[in-house]
Amino acid sequence: xxxxxxxxxxxxxxxxxxxxxxxxxxxxxxxLATGATGKLVSEATGLNIxxxxxxxxxxxxxxxxxxxxxxxxxxxxxxxxxxxKSDEPDEKVLxxxxxVHNIPVATNIAxxxxxxxxxxxxxxxxxDIVRPH
Numbered sequence: 001x002x003x004x005x006x007x008x009x010x011x012x013x014x015x016x017x018x019x020x021x022x023x024x025x026x027x028x029x030x031x032l033a034t035g036a037t038g039k040l041v042s043e044a045t046g047l048n049i050x051x052x053x054x055x056x057x058x059x060x061x062x063x064x065x066x067x068x069x070x071x072x073x074x075x076x077x078x079x080x081x082x083x084x085k086s087d088e089p090d091e092k093v094l095x096x097x098x099x100v101h102n103i104p105v106a107t108n109i110a111x112x113x114x115x116x117x118x119x120x121x122x123x124x125x126x127x128d129i130v131r132p133h
Contacts (some may be wrong), residue, residue: 001071001119004063005033005041005092006055012037014030018019018076018109023047029119032066034059061089067097074124075105076112103114 003026007015016053019026030048033041038051053059075098079091091107096102098105102122107111118124 001124002030002032002066002071003074003076004066005031005049005076006035006036006060006063007078008055008080008084010048010080012040012082014018014077014109015078016040017044018112020042021049025116025120032063032072033040034063060090064094064097066101067094067101070101074115074119075103076115077105077107078112079107083101 005015005019015037023045026045026047031039031047033049033051034109035051035057036053036056041047042049042051051059052062063072063075075094077091077094091119095105095107097103106113106115115124122124
């Protein structure tokens with residue numbers, strides 16, 4: 001599976017801690033991320049991460065285009081709903097694309113943990129049924 005990571009500035013450390021905790025599971029998948037998030041997670045975990053531009057420099061749009069081309073299977077997007085910034089990625093576009101393309105998405109750590117455990121159990125292998133290749 002290909003998993004995309006995006007984290008708003010206030011949630012980057014939470015994303016790093018999440019990826020440290022689930023490094024064993026994540027290491028068996030292809031990981032893409034926006035710039036700073038990918039760099040921080042890679043440095044902390046040693047995971048091989050393909051990093052795009054920073055979120056506000058177009059990285060979120062790069063991930064959105066991959067979602068639109070059915071190249072991403074899961075999106076973990078830790079957002080800061082209490083302090084949104086105008087220069088942070090527009091999550092509405094990403095959420096809409098995930099809905100259109102039936103991509104599981106987590107916007108907080110509780111949902112991310114449910115998805116990662118489902119991934120480990122094999123519960124997310126539905127994509128071949130819903131999106132045959």
